[in-house]
Amino acid sequence: MRLVGGIWRRTPLAVADLGGLRPTPERVRETVFDWLSHLFGTFEGRAALDLFAGSGALGLEAVSRGMAELDAVERDKLQARNILQTVSKLSAGDVVRVHGEDAFGFLSRTTESYDVIFIDPPFALNLQDEAIRKALPRLKAEGILYVERTGARTTEALLNELGLVRLRSTSAGQVDCELLARKASLMAGLAREEKPPKRNMRRERNKEQRE
Template identity: 45%
Template sequence: MPSSRPPATRSHRSAPHKVRIIGGRYKRTPLPVLDLPGLRPTPDRVRETLFNWLNHLWAGEFAGKTVLDAFAGSGALGFEAASRGVAEAVLVETDRKATASLEALRARLGADNVSIVTGDARTYLSRTASRFDLVLLDPPFGQDWLDRVLPSALRALTNDGMLYIEAEAPVLAPPGTELLRQDKAGAVHFQLLRAHPEAA
């Protein structure tokens, strides 16, 4: 759920002022959506589909999983994962107003499994030594962010880890991955891929 990055363009649709967590411990919790360039929260229907996929692929076992939301924005994807009980959800966001909002939400919920990093997704991914069971990539559209972060995002996956990509067009599975699921909602294409163990 991206926020502003180097000059971002507005989405063709206006961002809602609030979205809600759709499942888990924090179900129905409203998430404020700041009026920032490029902010494009993942629609409820898309999040519901993604977490249905994950629930199936992980056999309902979210506990013990680690998740990186590399373009956190409103935090909807990262907090959705935290709500389902993952061991840790790391939310990375460059905009300081957005990270302040995320910090306030974490404090209000008492979400101890959420870590918030103020910084650039590419820089974080290139420097982190952590490995994640799921990396969420939902960058601003039209800025070639995926080309810049995909290699380091793949390196940040655990063996058999999964990569979620949200984009304005279908994304071919990068070498070393297999496409597990894909769908489209309006102008948003989204897909879930798995790293081959030998490529992680």
């Protein structure tokens, strides 16, 4: 497990043997940060929040690529300590703050606002929707939410309820990820129209003939 881009490229990350801990794959991170670079133009002066930080891969990748500030939140003491050790090794303590606490507890007390909020809880806990709701007040007007799930995306009903639009989405193996922004933001104008699933025309013609 390592960082894949920026000034700390190839830096290894310690991953504790914990149930449910599933670091975001390197190829997914590469795609996501290509998207973010295109949408933001630059990470200079921007702040990120990595909820459910786990290995710290998403947040540290952001800082490696130029993000100015990072709050990484991880309630597991061992994994939070691993992130702190990596931060110390990289001499990044002036940029990265590690919080060994529950993600929702952190959101309830912080007054900071962020350009990017990474939401990637253990899939089995199914906390994504709750995290989107509670993180949204801490997102800047032109900010972006990154959400990772398996086998699904954020429903259109929830997007409409919260006034969000999907900017980008992709799938890789068991990972489904997306970038969300406020519908009222300028960022929403950069949403890429998603192609409908490909239809198997031969199968449909055969079905019609049988009927």
